[in-house]
Amino acid sequence: MKTGIAVCFPGTGFTCKEALFERLASDYSARGYDVIKLDFSHIPFREIESLEEAIAVAQRAVKRQLGGVSFADYQDVVFLSKSLGTILAAHYERDYELRPRHLFLTPLNKTLSLVDPESRVISMVLGTQDRFLTGKALGAFCEERNIPYYLIEGVNHSLKDDLDAERTARIIDQVAQLCN
Secondary structure, eight states, rough: OEEEEEEOOOSSSSOTSHHHHHHHHHHHTTTTTEEOOOOOTOOGGOOOOHHHHHHHHHHHHHHHHHTTOOOOEEEEEEEETTTTHHHHHHHHHHHHHHOOEEEEEEOOOOHHHHTTTTOEEEEEEEEESSSSSSHHHHHOOOOOOOOOOEEEETTTTOOOOOHHHHHHHHHHHHHHHHOO
């Protein structure tokens, strides 16, 4: 049996080439995990009018890109997801009856409705200036379900400090520490 696999589920504008995903993928790879970075670059998200349509199109891409993966071959399965990717990761867990460990980065409201009580959540991470979900709503959800969460003061949905590259690097380090 293989050590583990980490699957990166990107968002609509936050690809697996972003520094945060690169760091998480590198850390898991260094621990002997296989890493899969899903690619949604072919999906014209700007032309898609509804969240439901975006989910449906992206779900087909996920199914295609993970179709040959035998998750049963791994001791540990980790889903690292961001924004729309958090919805896709939660759906994939449910649809394929897996029990991965999740790191939900900037989950959306819809994500919260999809998190199964049996889901194994490493943490949920959100910036206090996120326009899609409030820290108060995330905190209430997580506290009620005993899910660890981490609020990053003063950053938005990108989890970056656009005015301070060093702070962004520290944020990446802090998020990476959640997976240790």
